[in-house]
Amino acid sequence: EAGVVQSPRYKIIEKKQPVAFWCNPISGHNTLYWYRQNLGQGPELLIRYENEEAVDDSQLPKDRFSAERLKGVDSTLKIQPAELGDSAVYLCASMSWGSNEQFFGPGTRLTVL
């Protein structure tokens, strides 16, 4: 079984530029999470999807961050414009309904210069 796939793995951009991250969850997993992990910290939730519906986006900085999960499968997280403080690893995780185990992708390491 393939795990959670994320791309790109690394991204370096100048501040004020836009950037997008892509996630393909494990097949059949209805729940999808985007977390941000700052250096030396634990992951922190940005947004949670149940199928195509965003059910928890209270921690998403909506002035510059947006996300979508069309058709309830793949998801894209976008930042526009990026700021220096956005440098972090962006992790995608998925989970099947009723389970408690979240499966994480390898993450996208973003560096904003």
Next chain:
Amino acid sequence: QQQVKQSPQSLIVQKGGISIINCAYENTAFDYFPWYQQFPGKGPALLIAIRPDVSEKKEGRFTISFNKSAKQFSLHIMDSQPGDSATYFCAASKRSGNTPLVFGKGTRLSVIA
């Protein structure tokens, strides 16, 4: 507000020794307590998890001890090996509703020969 506090921040253990990492939580609604292991460049992976109806759970060399009254839980790694060197995160969530994990800040474990 940090809902899950983890200590120590870093830990060095001799090969064959016991590694102990502690966590404390604040939200009494939490009823699922996993430990995740993360290697550099990888996403977190579930190691072992416990629910509050038991005080201890053991899987191989890994044991979770849970103290509901103190709102604390800990990870014990017996016979620690160099391959166990990684960052360990405790987390907590509610089992129902696919709620997101709240992570501790992590413990960097180094097992030296």
